[in-house]
Amino acid sequence: MARFHALRVTEVEPLTDDSVALTFAVPPELREAYRHAAGQHLALRRRVDGEEVRRTYSICSPAPEPGGSGPRALRVGVRLVEGGAFSTYALKEIAVGDEVEVMTPAGRFTLEPAPGLYAAVVGGSGITPVLSIAATLLARERTARFCLVRGDRTAASTMFLEEVADLKDRYPDRFQLVTALSREEQQAGLPSGRLDRERLTALLPALLPVGAVAGWFLCGPYGLVTGAEQALRELGVPRERVHQEIFHVADAPAPPRPAAPAHSTLTARLDGRSGTWPVRDGESLLDTVLRVRPDAPYACKGGVCGTCRAFLVSGEVRMDRNFALEPEETEAGYVLACQSRPVTEGVEVDFDR
Template identity: 35%
Template sequence: MSDTQFHPLAISQIKTETDDTVSLYFAIPEDLTETYKYTQGQYLTLRFTINGQEVRRAYSMSSSPLEPHLAVTVKRVTGGLVSNYIHDQLKAGDEVDVMPPQGRFYTKLDPAQRKTYYLFGAGSGITPLMSILKTTLEAEGQSSIHLLYGSRQDDQIIFYEELEALTQRYEGQLTVTYIVSQPRLEKAGGIGGWFKKGIPSWAGPTGRIDAVALDRFLDEYPAKGSGAEYFICGPGAMIDTVEANLVEHGINKKQIHAERFVNAADVAASKATGGVGAGEVKVHLRGESISLNVPAGKTILEALLDAKHDAPYSCMAGACSTCMAKVVTGKVRMDVCYALDEDEVAKGYVLACQSHPEGGPVELTFDV
């Protein structure tokens, strides 16, 4: 099991990216340098106590491991407990409990490779893609990268200035295509301008990342080199659209990598009701054997937490792999599973936050 212990890290800087998005830069103590080494595309789990309640959230790193700093980027979510706390309460110098980096939203880089990378992001889904993009440009200089980035409005394009600078610096290696779904309207101006229809502030492509936009994008930037990889991050509907389109284009699913930004409330609302039975579960966690009675309607992770065991978790939505475990014996059913591929599930790996015992006793281990 990877390191899931929290450490207090001081915020060295809070940078405003857009009106509703900030980046948190963390200072890493010298004795924790190795602990917080990471791979492009990974995430951090932050832990807070808000209104007397412990809450955790996973945030992707927007920094590159080749850069001298570590940063996550957080977009304010309407009604979001943690994102609003981060925006309204945190300041430079504050300490945050941070779990070491995790996640598998990456492929191994090799300076000898000459690949084509296609990145598809919407909204804050750009965050891990920035880490992948910046790292690949430097570590795999013969490869090319094409980013298709969707935003609601042009003034909400996160990292716009940085992306523009990167396209100039890596001309011929990096292209960025923006698509805006709701361009802002500016007043027409002049005599009577207040009464005229507004002029769109955005002159680039408009709409959403749909099948038409994808076809146009892939036709404009055909793959070159020894192979291609496809990375998608953003809302689930966008990911589903891109994945389906890529498969229709004959892309092997093993070349398609997706990171879903979902929350536990959305997943809970979509869960099927009924048919979720209780059961006895034996859990191996950090060398300890734990016997649990998992009630009907509860996940294995929820039962562990209810029994005051410090099990690893983060999103509670099946979207990250922090709570990944392996079934030793018995049968488990998951509500949803966004973080594991078919091969891993076939080998018995599960997400404890989505897992229920089914059809008899279960033995499960986190120590893998």
């Protein structure tokens, strides 16, 4: 089960005018709990006006070596969201020495290092998990190669410029970087413009042998990720080679809500204990569980992070949105509790599977 622990902030590093990198020290007794795979994220928690606020931020530091001790420190990137309850706090208030409640790592937007060619298309803060993925892969697999295609508004708004440049210097023959700026011309490289489906369909085959890429990692705003996925589909890339994580789903279309049964009950197993409760009108399965089990796992409540994944034991539900589960997971019976609403009068889920 995911757990929160208070971790001390050891560094607050400005990256751009609207983003910072936060580093947390991990004490020896918690290092195994915070062992993470490249690409995973952390949920950070605070209370604002008496209400709990959680936000997820991807780990940008490389994953610890297998078999060794867990990480001594964790580093995440935070970009300011207008009116954001946590990002505003992170950029304007958090200081070295502060303690922040941090959940143990979660997420399945990951890569287990293996030989081969890998590629990523990212936009904005979508670089954060991919930075960890690329750095971990290139350090552990001496024959692996990685191609990073990133889009940003301007050079000044580009997060982790130095870290990406360091990868290019360290692995000049195995790390390929292509940058597109949407609001600024570059002296060299691609002309300005967004990385949309049409542009990526033409660009990607010119950069690398698309069919030889063992894994594609798409991360960023909804429009960029869906456009990149459509481009890869047009280029004949098998679905199982494409992995995606969406940041900022505000521009995603809102799905219609299904008609709910007049009375429905939810049975849920969590941390070895089961309970049955009525589902209130309009509630998600997660909200039903949280009324009596505040330890239920969740982070974003937006269908993005996958922290609330549960196995559907019986009954039928419909998910409003799903930006976290792979098709193989939904076919196996997993749902996102924060997005699932009952269709049948009885539903049973298991958070422990």
